[in-house]
Amino acid sequence: MSEEQIKNLENQFEAxxxxxxxxxxxxxxxxxxxxxxxxxxxxxxxxxxVGMLPExxxxxxxxxxxxxxxxxxxxxxxxxxxxxxxxxxxxxxxxRNELYEQLHSGxxxxxxxxxxxxxxxxxxxxxxxxxDGAAIINQxxxxxxxxxxxxxxxxxxxxEESFHQRQGYEIMIKLANGTPxxxxxxxxxxxxxxxxxxxxxxxxxxxSIHTEQSMKWKLKRKSNDxxxxxxxDQTVPQAELIGLTIPxxxxxxxxxxxxxxxxxxxxxxxxxxxxxxxxxxKERMNARVGAWEGGEWVRDxxxxxxxxxxxxxxxxxx
Amino acid sequence: xxxxxxxxxxxxxxxxxxxxxxxGSLHAADAEMALENARDVYTRRNEGISIWVIESKNITxxxxxxxxxxxEPAQDKIYRHPTFYDLPDEVKHM
Numbered sequence: 001m002s003e004e005q006i007k008n009l010e011n012q013f014e015a016x017x018x019x020x021x022x023x024x025x026x027x028x029x030x031x032x033x034x035x036x037x038x039x040x041x042x043x044x045x046x047x048x049x050v051g052m053l054p055e056x057x058x059x060x061x062x063x064x065x066x067x068x069x070x071x072x073x074x075x076x077x078x079x080x081x082x083x084x085x086x087x088x089x090x091x092x093x094x095x096r097n098e099l100y101e102q103l104h105s106g107x108x109x110x111x112x113x114x115x116x117x118x119x120x121x122x123x124x125x126x127x128x129x130x131x132d133g134a135a136i137i138n139q140x141x142x143x144x145x146x147x148x149x150x151x152x153x154x155x156x157x158x159x160e161e162s163f164h165q166r167q168g169y170e171i172m173i174k175l176a177n178g179t180p181x182x183x184x185x186x187x188x189x190x191x192x193x194x195x196x197x198x199x200x201x202x203x204x205x206x207x208s209i210h211t212e213q214s215m216k217w218k219l220k221r222k223s224n225d226x227x228x229x230x231x232x233d234q235t236v237p238q239a240e241l242i243g244l245t246i247p248x249x250x251x252x253x254x255x256x257x258x259x260x261x262x263x264x265x266x267x268x269x270x271x272x273x274x275x276x277x278x279x280x281x282k283e284r285m286n287a288r289v290g291a292w293e294g295g296e297w298v299r300d301x302x303x304x305x306x307x308x309x310x311x312x313x314x315x316x317x318x
Numbered sequence: 319x320x321x322x323x324x325x326x327x328x329x330x331x332x333x334x335x336x337x338x339x340x341x342g343s344l345h346a347a348d349a350e351m352a353l354e355n356a357r358d359v360y361t362r363r364n365e366g367i368s369i370w371v372i373e374s375k376n377i378t379x380x381x382x383x384x385x386x387x388x389x390e391p392a393q394d395k396i397y398r399h400p401t402f403y404d405l406p407d408e409v410k411h412m
Contacts, residue, residue, distance in 0.1 A: 024382070026379065026381060026382050027382050028382070028383075073362075076358075076362070077362070080358070080359050080360075080362060083344060083359050084342055084359070087342050087343045087344060088342075090325070090343070095322070096322070096345060097322055152342075153342070160362075160363070299323065299347075300321075302323070302347035302348075302351065303321050303323060303347045305347065305348075306347040306348035306351075309348065310348070
């Protein structure tokens with residue numbers, strides 16, 4: 001194809017997206033569109049899969065059966081979300097194994113928030129309330145993104161996600177209304193998860209290198225800073241309602257803006273964690289790679305069994 | 319390097335009276351496992367009462383590059399639609 005022909009196709013492609021048409025797997029697409037989508041969708045899938053680890057930590061120690069079934073269901077949902085997203089990603093011509101390989105080798109990233117430890121039961125509350133809350137804010141606009149398989153996966157993810165946030169907030173309500181020790185646990189969890197949750201919505205607009213192109217492709221509908229403001233504005237009253245204090249001395253309602261002003265985010269910490277120096281980066285990757293390698297014999301055995309059965313049927317037919 | 323589990327496409331009937339609809343895909347060693355995994359991945363909240371799985375390689379799909387020759391001929395056959403036919407307003411039930 002000549003350069004002019006490609007330019008022409010690219011223009012038609014951009015026009016389709018501008019008209020809100022969806023792009024499907026076999027349609028022509030610019031290589032950059034394909035690559036950007038593989039990067040974002042796989043990063044999203046990896047986050048769901050690694051996101052199971054900090055919560056899996058508390059399944060066996062949940063304080064009641066009610067809490068245990070809910071947490072188990074939530075973690076199972078996260079596995080499901082990872083699978084929807086990996087499948088959607090594979091429609092772009094990348095294999096599942098390549099995607100795993102990118103995660104395991106550290107080439108692909110996942111949400112930095114999962115590199116923080118879950119040291120008390122209250123962390124299950126804070127994660128559901130704050131981390132899933134921030135995730136929902138990020139994900140809802142993606143239900144309308146231009147790539148069909150991604151948009152369809154996100155519709156399903158978003159439908160399931162709201163239970164996650166509610167179960168987390170319910171844990172926080174119970175603790176905040178409990179004994180002084182329980183309330184202290186809730187406040188401590190909020191103190192530790194608040195800032196990482198704000199960072200989770202991504203670098204500031206000035207620092208965000210992919211925003212402009214992603215906006216054009218509707219991979220992003222709102223900037224990181226707008227999403228962060230939305231998250232803060234909706235979460236602060238939820239904290240107040242249950243008598244917890246947001247750990248930010250500069251947090252103040254700004255009448256004029258109709259929004260909360262908030263303190264400086266420690267971006268050095270964010271970049272440290274992204275670069276692999278968070279409290280649990282190594283632990284998470286070891287668990288993930290260990291599960292993959294330890295499961296290899298099971299995958300091989302299943303494949304051998306399937307082949308044996310297929311051959312048996314074939315022999316019967318002959 | 320071991321063999322990878324093949325890819326399967328999953329179709330789910332959400333309730334009787336409706337058709338099976340494409341829900342997504344997954345990897346599984348054989349059809350039985352694909353069915354079981356589809357149950358766990360795609361129907362955790364009563365989304366279905368019947369599942370079909372088919373190995374993706376068995377699906378033949380049209381190519382969007384041929385959309386012109388495949389689908390455009392239908393566009394100028396407006397006589398296939400009821401609104402093409404002129405009827406007096408007085409005619410009822412037609």
